[in-house]
Structures are given as structure tokens and as C-alpha cells.
Amino acid sequence: MSSPTSPARADASLDGATLSVQVAGDWSITAPRPHWPATLAGRTPQRVVLAGAGLGQWDSSVLLFLFETQQWCRIAGVHCDTKALPEKIHALLRQMSASHETSVPFDRSENFFTSVGDATIDVWRKTRIFAHFIGECVLGVMRLLKHPRKFRWADFVEEMQLCGAMALPIVSLVSFLVGVTLAYTGAIVLRQYGGDIYVADLVGLSMVREMGALMTGVVLAGRTGAAFAATLGNMKANEEIDALETLGIPAVDFLVLPRLLALGVMMPLLAIYSNALGILGGMAVSMKVLSIPPTAYWVELLTIVDLSDLLVGVIKAVVFGLIIGLAGCLRGIDAERSAAGVGRAATSAVVTAILLIIVADAIFAVAFDILGL
Amino acid sequence: MSDPAIPADPPAIEVSGLTCGYDGTTVLKNLSFSVKRGEVFFVIGGSGCGKSTLLRNLIGLHVPLAGTVRFLGQPFTHADLAARRAMLKTFGVLYQGGALWSSLTLRQNVALPLEEYTPLSPREVGELATLKLAQVGLTGFEDYYPSEISGGMKKRAGLARALALDPSIVFLDEPSAGLDPVTSRKLDELVLQVRETFGTTLVVVSHELASIYGIADRVIMLDRAEQGIIAEGLPRELAERSRDPRVIDFLHRGDRAPVK
Numbered sequence: 132m133s134s135p136t137s138p139a140r141a142d143a144s145l146d147g148a149t150l151s152v153q154v155a156g157d158w159s160i161t162a163p164r165p166h167w168p169a170t171l172a173g174r175t176p177q178r179v180v181l182a183g184a185g186l187g188q189w190d191s192s193v194l195l196f197l198f199e200t201q202q203w204c205r206i207a208g209v210h211c212d213t214k215a216l217p218e219k220i221h222a223l224l225r226q227m228s229a230s231h232e233t234s235v236p237f238d239r240s241e242n243f244f245t246s247v248g249d250a251t252i253d254v255w256r257k258t259r260i261f262a263h264f265i266g267e268c269v270l271g272v273m274r275l276l277k278h279p280r281k282f283r284w285a286d287f288v289e290e291m292q293l294c295g296a297m298a299l300p301i302v303s304l305v306s307f308l309v310g311v312t313l314a315y316t317g318a319i320v321l322r323q324y325g326g327d328i329y330v331a332d333l334v335g336l337s338m339v340r341e342m343g344a345l346m347t348g349v350v351l352a353g354r355t356g357a358a359f360a361a362t363l364g365n366m367k368a369n370e371e372i373d374a375l376e377t378l379g380i381p382a383v384d385f386l387v388l389p390r391l392l393a394l395g396v397m398m399p400l401l402a403i404y405s406n407a408l409g410i411l412g413g414m415a416v417s418m419k420v421l422s423i424p425p426t427a428y429w430v431e432l433l434t435i436v437d438l439s440d441l442l443v444g445v446i447k448a449v450v451f452g453l454i455i456g457l458a459g460c461l462r463g464i465d466a467e468r469s470a471a472g473v474g475r476a477a478t479s480a481v482v483t484a485i486l487l488i489i490v491a492d493a494i495f496a497v498a499f500d501i502l503g504l
Numbered sequence: 505m506s507d508p509a510i511p512a513d514p515p516a517i518e519v520s521g522l523t524c525g526y527d528g529t530t531v532l533k534n535l536s537f538s539v540k541r542g543e544v545f546f547v548i549g550g551s552g553c554g555k556s557t558l559l560r561n562l563i564g565l566h567v568p569l570a571g572t573v574r575f576l577g578q579p580f581t582h583a584d585l586a587a588r589r590a591m592l593k594t595f596g597v598l599y600q601g602g603a604l605w606s607s608l609t610l611r612q613n614v615a616l617p618l619e620e621y622t623p624l625s626p627r628e629v630g631e632l633a634t635l636k637l638a639q640v641g642l643t644g645f646e647d648y649y650p651s652e653i654s655g656g657m658k659k660r661a662g663l664a665r666a667l668a669l670d671p672s673i674v675f676l677d678e679p680s681a682g683l684d685p686v687t688s689r690k691l692d693e694l695v696l697q698v699r700e701t702f703g704t705t706l707v708v709v710s711h712e713l714a715s716i717y718g719i720a721d722r723v724i725m726l727d728r729a730e731q732g733i734i735a736e737g738l739p740r741e742l743a744e745r746s747r748d749p750r751v752i753d754f755l756h757r758g759d760r761a762p763v764k
Contacts, residue, residue, distance in 0.1 A: 160622050160632075160670055161593055190670035190702065191635070195628050219701055223635075230638030231631065237647030469606040469651045 137187060141165040141196060143172070150176035152200065155185030158193040167199045179204050182215035193220065198227050257465075264383075264461050268391065271383040286389040294355040294390075295397030299404070305350055306405035309342050310334055310412025318421055327421040331431040334413030339440045343406035345492060347398065348451035352484035356459035359390055360480035363463025364473035372464065382464065391456035398452025399445045406444060439504055447495055451488050458484040514577030516541045516673050516705035517562070522571035524554070524561040530569065531557045533731040537724055541672075542703045544695065544719050546739070548711055549726035550754060555709045556600075558726065559677055562707070563597055564588065576672060593621050595673040596666030600681060602658035604650040610637055610661045611646040617668045636664040640694060656687040660694070667698060673705045674698065680712040688712065692719045713757060717743075725751055 139158040144151050150171070158164060181197060183189075197213070197220070204211035213221055241249070275282050317333040363386060366372050372382045410432065417423040459480040466476035517539040525531045531554040539545040547555050560566045562573055564580065573580045575591055583591065604613050614633040618624055624632065637646055640660040650658055659679060666674050676695070680688040692715050698704050710716060716723060716739050723742065725735040727750055735742050735751045743755040 160618075160624070163623060191632055194635070195624070195632060198631065223701065226638055227631070227635045230634050230643050233638075233643050239647070467651065471606045472651075 138162075139164040139192065140185075141167075141170045142185075143170050143174075145174055145176060148177035149180060150174060150178070151180045151182065153185060154181070154183045154193055154196065155187070157187040158189040158196075160190050160192040162192075164192045164196060167196065167203055170200075171203070176209060178210045178212065180212040180215060183217050183220060184215075186217065186220075189220070194223055194227055197224055198231075201228065260465055261461065264457075264464070267381065267383040268387060268457070271381060271388045274381075274384060275388060281384075283385060283389045287393055290390050290393035291397050293358075294351060294394055295401060298351060298354055298397075298401060301350055301354065302347055302401050302405055303408050305346050306338075306343065306408035307412040309346050310338060310409035310414075311416050312412075313337050313342070313409070314413040314416035315420070318416065322421070327417075328423060328427065328431050330413060330417050330421060330423070331428045332435040335410055335432040335436040336440065338406045338409035338413070339436050339444050341444075341492075343409060344398075344402040344444050344447040344451055345488065346409075347401045347405045347448065348455065348488045349485060351394070351398065351401070351452070352455050352458070352481050352488065355394065356455045356480045356484045357477040359456065359459030360463040360466065360476040361473055363460060364466030364476040367464060367466055368468040368470075368473060387456075387460040387464070390460055391453060394452040394456040395449055396452075398455075399448040402444055402448035403441070406441075443495075443499055443504055447492065450491055450495075454487045454491060455484045458487060513541075514574070515539060516543070516576060517545075517707065518574040518577070519562070520572055520574075522558075522561065522573065523569045524557055524566060524571075525569055526557075526566075530731060532726065535571070535732055537733065537736065539673075539705060539707060539722075541705055542699060544699060544706045544708065544721045546716055546720040546723040547707065547709045547726065548716055548723050548739075548754070550711065550728065553726040553728040554731070555711075555726055556677060559675055559707075559709050563595065563675055564592070593669055594671055595675065596669065596671040598659065598662045598666045598674065598676040598679055600678045602650070602655075602662035604658055604661055604665070606650050609647045609649055610642060610653070610664070613650070613661060614665045614668050617665065621669055633664075633668070636668055637661065639667070639697075640664045641690070656683050656691075659683065659691060663691070663694065663698075667704075670702055671704065673707065676706065676708045676710075678710055678712075679708060680710060680715050685714065688715065689718070695719055711754075713755070716755075725754065 137156045139162065140154070140156045142153045142155060144153075152170060179200060181200060183193070186193070197216070201211050201213070201224070203209075213224060216224070313334045314330050317330045318327065321327055321329050321333070363372070366386070372386070375382050375385055414425055414428050417428050418425060462476040462480040462483065466472045515538040519538065520536045522535040523530060523533050524535075535558070547558060549555050557566070561568045568581060572582070575594060578587070578591060580588065580591055604610070605616070608616070611630065611633045614636050615629045618629045618632055619626075622629070634643075634646055637643065640663050642657060642660055642664065645653060645657065645661075650661070653661070663674075663676070663679070666676075679691050679695070683691065695706055695708070696719055699706055708715070708720070720739050722737065723735075723739050724733045725742070726732065727734040734748060735746055739755065742751055746752055746755075
């Protein structure tokens with residue numbers, strides 16, 4: 132309501148055992164108002180009579196005062212007479228008492244066994260969704276091979292642009308700095324033994340076999356994986372995915388495969404680019420700090436890094452790309468239909484992708500060692 | 505001391521020369537109208553005529569290209585931040601989908617404006633939020649999240665939140681859209697009850713004829729081609745007496761059958 136012109140008052144007068152309380156003035160919820168303990172002022176009436184003859188403008192704040200009074204009377208066993216209140220206030224006060232009595236807090240707490248049971252069911256549900264999603268993707272790829280013209284080539288190219296070309300600046304910066312960091316770290320030890328030149332080997336091998344694919348994977352998990360999850364999550368919330376399904380168009384074919392393949396193609400390219408930038412970073416440090424000429428750095432690098440190392444990095448990058456795409460799309464499609472659900476899906480996509488990338492990287496390390504690569 | 509520029513009993517809303525649009529495109533031109541206190545005022549018109557644009561300009565989500573809006577006599581459009589914040593307390597808005605904050609329960613949704621703008625204790629805020637939800641028939645759902653209730657319940661919870669601060673003016677954007685006739689009627693009754701209890705002014709953007717004929721005191725009709733108001737008055741009078749084919753078509757659902 133509009134701003135009060137005369138302040139809210141609760142005038143109380145004791146007549147024998149009866150306390151008459153007259154609420155008056157303008158009561159606004161945003162302005163200070165009288166409270167019952169101050170109005171009662173330590174008196175001990177047997178009966179409280181509430182009246183509102185002098186009431187000006189009022190809103191819910193007067194209800195709060197009257198309700199507070201009623202509650203006190205109920206607890207103290209004092210009769211509370213509200214008949215003299217205006218009918219509208221009387222009705223609202225009845226509603227407030229009723230809502231207070233019937234409103235029971237919704238208990239969301241769970242006991243330990245329920246939590247464990249729910250968590251187990253959730254793990255099983257997620258496993259089934261994951262298996263179903265992977266199966267759908269495999270079927271989608273088979274449909275793509277059978278009917279390549281039906282594939283969303285335009286979306287595929289656009290996604291390659293978004294997750295590949297648009298990621299170049301951040302990949303450049305991260306990779307160059309990783310190369311610089313590796314070179315500095317290596318130089319500390321190698322310089323002590325007069326093996327400065329081996330900085331090239333350290334940087335080259337680390338970037339090509341490991342860090343190029345790994346850092347690009349981490350960057351794209353944060354950048355592209357989250358974007359996939361948010362986009363698909365929003366589409367699910369807007370029922371766009373339901374619309375595709377009811378048209379008989381598999382959401383995987385329409386939304387997931389173009390993204391997945393775009394990442395599968397762009398990740399190895401970005402990883403190779405990342406290798407180059409990392410090596411360049413190492414070269415810059417070697418030149419400035421260790422005074423190694425670029426030619427010597429390059430020649431030394433070629434003695435240790437060969438095509439099999441490059442292949443290792445590229446294989447990893449392809450797998451990391453598919454992991455990021457799968458995690459992003461799965462989380463997006465499985466998102467809850469709300470703003471919070473979309474946020475959780477994006478976060479979960481990034482966490483899942485990075486976790487799986489590290490797990491896959493460890494598996495690769497063991498596998499390539501066994502294969503002698 | 506009262507502001508001499510403000511008349512003693514100004515209308516709830518006074519719009520003069522309002523022009524609004526987006527990115528250089530004008531949607532509505534030179535609109536002028538006023539809404540009386542305690543009135544249930546409908547803004548009607550076909551899809552794309554600018555009803556929601558007008559609403560967004562009235563409540564300050566968009567800055568009009570020209571013209572002014574005054575609430576209870578006080579200028580709103582170009583008011584400074586403090587005055588604007590003070591005025592925001594005097595009106596509530598029910599958005600089309602309810603626009604409840606999904607991470608908060610219904611009680612927390614209603615409580616937020618109370619916590620922000622009033623000196624009430626947490627207990628009082630809780631009691632009032634419970635009352636507001638009870639007023640819209642959501643007793644027992646206080647601790648539910650928006651994702652756990654139906655579309656009609658979301659609208660009612662949105663209305664409870666809009667009424668949290670007992671505003672002088674409540675704006676409702678398509679309150680009946682997507683609701684079944686019974687729920688829609690209940691929401692209309694709720695609107696009338698709010699006006700009856702608190703004397704609230706209600707501005708309703710809608711094209712639901714049942715609501716327009718059922719609860720509107722006065723309507724303005726907007727038209728896309730005209731980019732402005734093409735009719736103003738009581739809905740039944742307009743339906744029976746207007747000679748404008750656009751108004752007749754709209755208020756008779758295109759078949760020009762007599763209004764029942």
C-alpha cells in the first residue's frame with residue numbers, strides 16, 4: 132500500500148481483568164510497527180479485546196500483530212475477543228490461524244538406509260541411461276553410415292567451427308604456457324648436470340605424448356562439454372527434444388552425432404596445434420634462459436620425438452574428444468527440466484569429462500607401455 | 505511535506521505519450537491511458553500486438569523510447585535508483601510461467617521479497633509467506649520446489665509472491681494461459697478477492713475472453729498495425745457497440761456471435 136501518513140499504533144488499556152487493544156493509524160509491512168510484548172507491558176489480563184476502529188490504511192503487518200496477540204492468548208490461556216475487528220481483518224486472521232495450524236513442514240530428511248538405497252537405485256538408473264545412450268550412439272553411427280545424406284552436415288560444420296576454430300585462442304595460450312612451465316621446471320634439474328639441451332627432449336616428448344592432448348582435453352571439457360550440456364539441457368527443458376522424438380527423429384542423430392563427430396575431428400587437430408605451441412613455448416625459454424639456439428633445440432627434439440609419439444598423442448586426443456562429447460551430450464539429455472537442472476548438468480559434464488579423461492590417460496599409459504609404443 | 509507536483513488522489517497508473525520498441529523497431533507509438541485505483545484493468549489484443557512489450561515497459565524491464573509512466577502520481581520511467589527501488593515495493597508482477605526461482609521452495613520464493621524489503625523477523629516472514637500461500641490455495645505445498653508442482657500451482661505461487669509485500673498494483677502477464685477452465689476461473693476469483701480485500705489495482709495482460717468478460721472493469725485493446733490503442737472501455741459495451749471490425753472480431757472470437 133502507499134506510504135503511511137500516521138504511524139501504526141496499538142493502544143492498550145486495562146479495565147479490571149480485561150485488556151482492550153485498539154489498533155490504529157496506518158500499518159505498512161515495510162514500516163516499523165508495534166509488537167505485542169511492548170503493548171502488553173507486563174500486564175496479566177484474563178481477557179483481551181481487540182478492536183480496530185481507528186485503523187487507517189493497513190496491510191499484512193496488522194495481521195502479524197493480531198496473530199501474535201492471538202498466539203500469546205492461546206498459550207497463556209487468556210480469552211481473546213476479535214469480534215470488534217473489521218470483517219475483512221477478521222476473515223484474514225481466521226485464514227492465517229488456519230494456515231498456521233494446517234501447514235506441516237515437509238520432512239525431506241532420509242534415514243541412512245533410505246539414502247543408501249536411493250543412491251544405489253540412482254547408480255543403477257544412471258548406468259542404464261549411459262548404456263542406452265552409448266547404444267543409441269552406436270545405432271546412430273550405423274544409420275549415418277547407411278544414409279550419410281541424412282546426416283546434419285551443416286550442424287557438423289558449425290560445431291567444428293564452435294569447438295575447434297573458436298577454441299584456438301585459449302588452446303594457444305594454455306599450450307604455450309604449459310611448454311614454458313615444462314621448460315623452466317626441466318631447466319632447474321638439467322642445468323645442474325650440464326644437460327641443458329635435453330630440455331628440448333623433455334618438452335617435446337611431454338607435449339606430444341601427453342600434455343598436448345591432455346591440456347586440450349581439459350580446456351575443451353570446460354569450454355565445449357559444458358556448452359553441450361547447457362544447450363541440450365535447455366532444449367530438454369523447452370521440450371525441443373520431446374518434439375524431435377515425437378516426430379520420430381532420434382535426438383541422438385539430430386543433436387548428439389554432429390557434436391560428437393565434430394569433437395572427434397577437431398580434438399586431434401587441436402592437440403597437434405597444442406603440441407606445436409607447447410614446443411614453441413619451450414623453445415622460447417630455452418633461447419632466453421638457457422641460451423640454446425632454436426636450430427639446436429629443434430634438432431635435439433627430432434632425435435627423441437618420432438611419428439609413433441605423435442600417433443600416441445593423436446589417438447589419445449580422438450578418445451578424449453569423444454569422452455568430452457559423450458559426457459556433455461549425455462548430461463544435457465539427462466538434465467532435469469529446470470534452470471538449476473541445466474546448471475547441474477553443465478557442472479556434471481565438466482567433472483565427468485575431466486575424470487574420464489584422466490582415467491583414460493592412465494589406461495593409455497599402461498596399454499602403450501605393453502604395446503611398446 | 506507532500507510533493508506539490510503530485511495531485512491529492514492520483515490514478516494508480518498514468519501513462520502518457522509512451523513509445524516502446526526494440527533495437528530501433530517501434531512496437532507501440534504514443535500510448536496514453538490511466539488506470540484508476542482498485543480497478544481490474546485488462547490490456548487485450550491479438551498475438552504480437554505488443555501487450556507484453558507494454559507490460560515490460562510499465563514495470564521497468566525495458567526503458568521506453570519516449571513518454572512517461574507514473575505510479576500513484578510519482579514518475580517512474582526516469583526516476584533515480586532510490587526512488588525506483590521504493591516504487592518497486594509498491595507493485596508485484598505475476599509472470600506468464602510463474603517465474604518461480606527453481607532452487608527455492610514455494611515458501612522461500614514468497615519470503616524473499618519480505619526478507620529484502622521489510623524489517624520482519626524470520627518467524628514473521630515464515631508466517632506471512634504461509635498465509636500468502638494459503639490465500640492462493642497452496643496450504644501444504646509450502647516446502648515443495650517449483651519443479652514438483654503443476655503449471656496452475658506455479659501460477660498461484662507466482663501470484664502469492666507478487667502479493668507478498670501487499671502491493672498497491674499487481675501486474676499479471678497472461679495469468680490464464682495454459683490453464684484449464686476451472687483453474688483459470690479460480691485464478692480470476694482470486695484476482696477479485698485480492699482487489700476486494702486490499703483494494704489492489706490489477707493490470708492484466710490477457711487474450712482469454714472468459715477472463716476479460718468475467719472480471720475486467722475496463723480494457724484497452726492494442727493493435728499491431730495501428731501500433732497503439734484502438735479501443736477502450738467496458739468489454740461488454742465494446743463487444744456490443746464497437747463498430748471497429750478488429751474489436752468485434754476479437755471480442756466475438758471471429759464469429760461475431762452475440763456475447764453470452
